[in-house]
Amino acid sequence: MSHLQELDHLRIPFDDIKSATNNFSHQNFLGQGGFGRVYKGQLPSTDSSEPGTTVAVKRLDVKLGGQGEHEFLTEILMLASYKHDNLVSLIGFSEDSNEKVLVYKYEVNGSLDKHLASIDLTWAQRLRICLGAAQGLEYLHEGVGAGHRVLHRDIKSSNVLLDAYWEAKISDFGLSKIGPTNQPFTFLVTNACGTFGYLDPLYLATGVLTKESDVYSFGVVLFEVLCGRPAMIVKHEDERRFLSHLVKLHQEKGTLHQIIIPNLLEQMKPYSLEVFSNIAFQCLNEDRKQRPTMGLVVKELEKALEHQLRTRTRLWGSVIGGWPFLFELESNQKLRKITIGHDRWIHSLMFTVEDSDGLLHSSEQYGGLNDANNKGVEISKILFEADEEIIGIAGTVGRRYGLELITTLSFVTNKRTYGPFGEKDYIRPRKKAQFSSSWDLGSFHGFYGRCGCDSLLLPKTMSTRQVAKASQNDTKVIKWNTNRSYFKPNKANVFKTSSP
Structure with a gap:
């Protein structure tokens, strides 16, 4: 040698x-x-x-x-x-x-694959791990020296090691290749090597290796981290076998939240999840030319982490049951109406916005799917003036059906207070808990939370600064499509708020 x-x-x-x-x-x-x-x-x-x-x-x-x-x-x-x-x-x-x-x-915390399903590994920690691994791969692709780059060929969660501070370290370079950088697309023709479940389908089919093959594999790792499961589960003989196929199916149906680790959903800021999932899906694009560079992946993961750490979250009510929802204002929209379904607790919310052209758009109804058969439900509407904006929220949580539900709800604007809605005296005081949260004028950006068939988990309030810089605020509304037949009535209500 x-x-x-x-x-x-x-x-x-x-x-x-x-x-x-x-x-x-x-x-x-x-x-x-x-x-x-x-x-x-x-x-x-x-x-x-x-x-x-x-x-x-x-x-x-x-x-x-x-x-x-x-x-x-x-x-x-x-x-x-x-x-x-x-x-x-x-x-x-x-x-x-x-x-x-x-x-x-020796890296104390072993390999990433051993921690995928751990409920102790927070969303912020997972983002840091993904960011570190992305920075390592970006270095191999772009930073090793003039005229060449390293193609790893075996990016997977078991090849990401974690030190005592949960910092990611890419390992196992035995299959790596060196390619030139003085071409529009670096490619090498080799026998396809790597691990099933992570392999770029084009590389597997043609033997043509590019840096985008590593990007595809890294996208699979991102979804492993998000969903808490390995890239391939051999015992499954349906769409669940390969994670890359499964996430695309759920993306098409708008049900990605169904395969995300449940406790992570409770921690995530919606924009952080949106940025993370968007860049992960781009990595899995079948067209190599549409896949991002690792430099772009790093920037997007930094954005997802920055937003996750910048916001402060408060949570009231049960964190299980029902399904998540998200209402988010576009940069050219104003909130003009909130429709509230309530009787002895809060059943549902629906939001109506006005865009810059003066057109009104209503969200779907969140919660209260059984209200059509419930004659006791009262519908209240809040109509906001053009210069009116929500700056706070308050309410109570009570226990019913063994669950903690939002029993009353009030909205505070820069002009007045609306509410409380719900029946504040229905649940005895000793069983109620009061909550409130406020934020700066001009920072409100939306709500998210959890809802059930007969009840609402109110969303978290988000500020514009928490979602993106004002000059770059191009956040899109994420729609949560739910399998309504799965959820039983009277699921838990959760109410989250966050402020800068």
């Missing part, structure tokens, strides 16, 4: 690695990859007063014969040549006639 002669400073005696891993004991075993087995180890420090270095040791499986040698050499050369905060760190290697071993810095 003459290629490695210049890297002798990275060589580690094999006996030292055996000692560090307790002779590759089962207790030190971390996992199995295509290259071979991975073990945890402790390399001693050259300074006896300093603690040793915890490492991950990848040992080439001798049963592979010579099949793994190319990947072994490629990985060493790649990681020795290219350094970035979001790439795994190579500490050293060992190779002789019988053993080939790679030694990396």
Whole structure:
């Protein structure tokens, strides 16, 4: 391996690695990859007063014969040549006639695939992880040097490692290729390699590899993070087998929320979700020319994270049951009317806006699907003046049917207070909880929340600053199509608000 002669400073005696891993004991075993087995180890420090270095040791499986040698050499050369905060760190290697071993810095939180379904991993954490991985891949595509780029060829969640601070590190460069950048589209013709579920369909069909093939794979990872499941589930023999197919089906039906991790939906700011899902779908575009660069992916993920962190959310009512909804004002719209269905609790909301041409547009009715058969429901309407704007909201939450429902609701504008709507004395005071939230004039941007067949989860209020900069506010309304036959009446009501 003459290629490695210049890297002798990275060589580690094999006996030292055996000692560090307790002779590759089962207790030190971390996992199995295509290259071979991975073990945890402790390399001693050259300074006896300093603690040793915890490492991950990848040992080439001798049963592979010579099949793994190319990947072994490629990985060493790649990681020795290219350094970035979001790439795994190579500490050293060992190779002789019988053993080939790679030694990396040990990343405490393991690989991303082990955490996909964790309810402890927040939406903000997931966004940071995705952003870090995107920055690492952007570096490979655009930042490694003049005239060339690195095509990873095996982007997947198990190849994204997480350090003690949940910072993402791209790993496993054994299949990587180097291509030129002095062409409109860098492409290499190779035998298709990678992992099913992540592979670019065009690469699989033609063997033509481009940087957009990595982008496609990264889009699959984004949806793994969003939906909390792997790219492929073998036991499923329908559309659920491949996540890339499943998300496209739900996109067409407008039911993406049905496959998102439920507790993440409660944390997400709508615009953060919209930006994230939009760029993820762009990555999966069948037309390679329509896929984004990793630079654009980084910018969009930064935008999604910035909005998620900028807003402050308050939550009242149950966080389960029903389904989510979102009403969001366009930059050229004013809220002119709110229609409220209520009796002893809040059943439904519907919003009417006026655009810059003076045309009125009404949203769908959120909640109260059974109200047509309920003669006790009262319909109230709030008509706003042209210069009137909501600056606050208040109400009460009470317990009924074993659930916490929004029982009264008031809207505060810069001119007056409307309400309360609902029956404030229906539920005894000891079972009620009051809530209120206010925000600056000019910052109101919309509502979102959860609703059921006989009840409403009021939305969260959003400010323009929380959604986008005023000069760049091109947010679109997301429509939530619901499977109404699935939800039983009297589901929980949740009311969220947020302010800058």
